[in-house]
Amino acid sequence: MSKAAALSLAAIIAGGTAIPGIPAALGGSHFAATNAYAATAETTAIGEYHIVALGDSLTVGYTNGMEKEANPAPYGYVERVYEQALFQGLRASVSNYGILGLTTAELDRYVGAALKGEAIKPSDLPGGNGHDPRIAQLAAATPQLFADVEKADLVVMTIGSNDFLTVFQQFKSGNAEQLIQQMLPEYEKQLETAVRAVIGINPHAEIVISDLYNPAPNDKRFVSESDYKLLAQASADIRTRIEAVVSRLKAEGYNTRVAYVADDFVGKEVSYTTVLAGDFHPNNRGYEVMGKSFAEVIWGAYRVPSKRDDNVPISVVVAGKELQTANKPVLKNSKTYVPMRDITDAMGAKLLWNNKTRTATVTLDGKEVAFTIGAKTMTVDGKPVPIETPAYLQAVGKESKTYLPLAALSDGLGFQVVYRGTIKTAFINK
Numbered sequence: 363m364s365k366a367a368a369l370s371l372a373a374i375i376a377g378g379t380a381i382p383g384i385p386a387a388l389g390g391s392h393f394a395a396t397n398a399y400a401a402t403a404e405t406t407a408i409g410e411y412h413i414v415a416l417g418d419s420l421t422v423g424y425t426n427g428m429e430k431e432a433n434p435a436p437y438g439y440v441e442r443v444y445e446q447a448l449f450q451g452l453r454a455s456v457s458n459y460g461i462l463g464l465t466t467a468e469l470d471r472y473v474g475a476a477l478k479g480e481a482i483k484p485s486d487l488p489g490g491n492g493h494d495p496r497i498a499q500l501a502a503a504t505p506q507l508f509a510d511v512e513k514a515d516l517v518v519m520t521i522g523s524n525d526f527l528t529v530f531q532q533f534k535s536g537n538a539e540q541l542i543q544q545m546l547p548e549y550e551k552q553l554e555t556a557v558r559a560v561i562g563i564n565p566h567a568e569i570v571i572s573d574l575y576n577p578a579p580n581d582k583r584f585v586s587e588s589d590y591k592l593l594a595q596a597s598a599d600i601r602t603r604i605e606a607v608v609s610r611l612k613a614e615g616y617n618t619r620v621a622y623v624a625d626d627f628v629g630k631e632v633s634y635t636t637v638l639a640g641d642f643h644p645n646n647r648g649y650e651v652m653g654k655s656f657a658e659v660i661w662g663a664y665r666v667p668s669k670r671d672d673n674v675p676i677s678v679v680v681a682g683k684e685l686q687t688a689n690k691p692v693l694k695n696s697k698t699y700v701p702m703r704d705i706t707d708a709m710g711a712k713l714l715w716n717n718k719t720r721t722a723t724v725t726l727d728g729k730e731v732a733f734t735i736g737a738k739t740m741t742v743d744g745k746p747v748p749i750e751t752p753a754y755l756q757a758v759g760k761e762s763k764t765y766l767p768l769a770a771l772s773d774g775l776g777f778q779v780v781y782r783g784t785i786k787t788a789f790i791n792k
Contacts, residue, residue: 409792411452414459414510415440416469416560417520420572421460423649426641437646437784439572442653443518445782448789449665451682453778457510461500463488465524466549470556476508477559488524511563518621518656520572521556522600525549529596538589542596550603557607561616568617570659571608572652573601575627577635577642584637597624621656667787677787678768680708689756689763691788697751698781698788699765709790711775715764722753722764724771731774733766742774 415421423438440458447454461468468487475482484501488494511517526545532538553571560569576597580590604620611618627634627648634648635641644652654664667677668684675693678685678700685691685708689701702722706713711726720735732741733753739746749770755762772779772790780789 409453411447411454411515412510412513413440413444413447413454413456413516413518414514414567415443415456415518416459416473417461417518418464418524419460419462419643420520420652421458421518422462423458423460424462424643425645425649426636426639426643438644438649439520439652439656440518441784442650443516443656443660445785445787446653446657446661446665447516448780448782448791449679449682450661451791453791454780457506459500459503459507459510460520461487461494461497463493463524464521466521466552466556467525469521470552470559472504473507473511473556473559473563476504476511477562479508480504508563511560511567514564514567516660517560517564517567517569518572519557519569520574522549522553522604523574525552526596526600539592539595542592542599546599546603549600550607553604554607554610557611557618561611565616568619568660569611570619570621570656571604572621572656573597573604573624575624577627577631577637579631579637580629581632594628619659621652621659623652623655626651626655667785670786675786676781677785678705678708678790679787680705680790681710681792683708689758691768692756692765694754694765695751698768699751699754699756700768700771701756702753702764702766705766705768705771709775709777722766724775726775729775731771733771735764740770740774747774 420438421440423436423440425436425438428434428436440456440460444454444456459472461472464472465488471486472482482501482504484497487497487501494500526542526549529538529541529545532541557569557571560567574597576593578585578590578593580587585593601620601622601624608618608620631637631642634644634651636643636645657664667679668686670677671690674690676691676698678691678698685700685704687701687704689704692699702715703713706724709726711724714723714725715721716723721732723730723732725731730741730743735755736752738749738752740749741747749767751767751770753764753766756765768788768790769779776792778789778791780791781787782789
């Protein structure tokens with residue numbers, strides 16, 4: 363392997379490291395919104411299912427060239443796990459503490475500081491070396507990290523590849539295999555310490571740790587056959603170490619699992635990564651495969667919206683069930699409208715229609731919301747509330763159907779409303 367190829371592989375195989383000169387744009391509002399230190403659209407509420415993500419740039423959701431985008435918006439495995447929680451009918455939120463270039467020792471240091479209530483310096487994390495422009499904010503976020511882990515129902519994690527960067531400098535000397543075997547025990551020890559720190563904050567959370575895929579294809583343009591076999595064996599050995607940590611913790615009664623990602627990438631490295639562009643991070647397909655692996659371990663399935671007709675703008679999922687009706691959702695003035703009877707039935711709400719006043723009254727769990735056709739206010743528990751878009755009558759064949767503004771109805775009844783533009787789906791959960 364050439365020195366340049368080795369450095370390229372070493373820089374990227376780790377799932378997020380050695381990305382030089384990342385501009386401040388990587389910390390832009392869209393990117394930051396997926397990270398714990400930034401304000402998010404979803405706030406934690408009583409009964410909420412909270413997800414915390416820890417790890418390297420795979421957890422960040424980094425894709426090749428993202429640092430060049432004006433407003434990067436990651437859509438990695440974490441965002442997909444979040445969507446799967448919504449598909450389960452869970453009132454979900456997510457806090458992402460992924461850090462570019464993070465090693466297992468640094469994760470141990472980061473979570474350990476949160477557990478002990480100690481401050482951590484930016485120089486103690488990889489951003490201190492210029493990898494992550496958000497590092498000062500992330501370092502200052504240890505109190506928030508503690509608070510988020512403490513209330514977490516689920517903790518997902520990718521970590522470890524950055525530990526083995528020095529291996530690639532040993533290919534020419536022939537010492538790579540020996541070095542891997544020397545490093546594995548320390549990796550296992552540091553991983554267990556980091557996970558135990560998470561457990562120290564919250565012993566009841568489900569913790570799911572990904573194994574590490576080998577992103578180098580069995581292709582002489584990237585690695586020799588012998589080096590490919592070495593990398594494949596290293597991936598298997600690392601998985602064995604992760605399994606050993608998980609097994610010990612499960613034996614002690616903690617809810618820990620492995621998300622098996624690596625096998626799905628074998629033979630599909632070119633399809634699932636951007637290796638042809640000199641980068642081994644996952645592409646959109648690769649992150650979907652990762653999200654699927656996590657979801658199958660956590661919920662036993664990976665869901666996607668049903669195929670929509672070309673004239674149907676979005677899918678609607680209510681309490682985990684996709685709204686299937688001949689009367690399709692409508693996008694009007696940038697707002698989603700749904701057929702009155704179909705949505706109230708899906709919510710399990712009681713509906714009364716007053717034909718004289720053309721008013722729909724919806725009640726559920728002691729809350730009452732009323733819409734009058736064309737009115738710019740709705741009534742919530744007897745009090746008028748302004749709305750931007752009123753209810754209206756939609757012609758459907760020879761009939762007129764009442765369509766209600768989805769967000770206003772859901773908010774009035776106290777539901778969580780989350781629209782995921784990535785899959786053009788609105789989730790309505792109690």
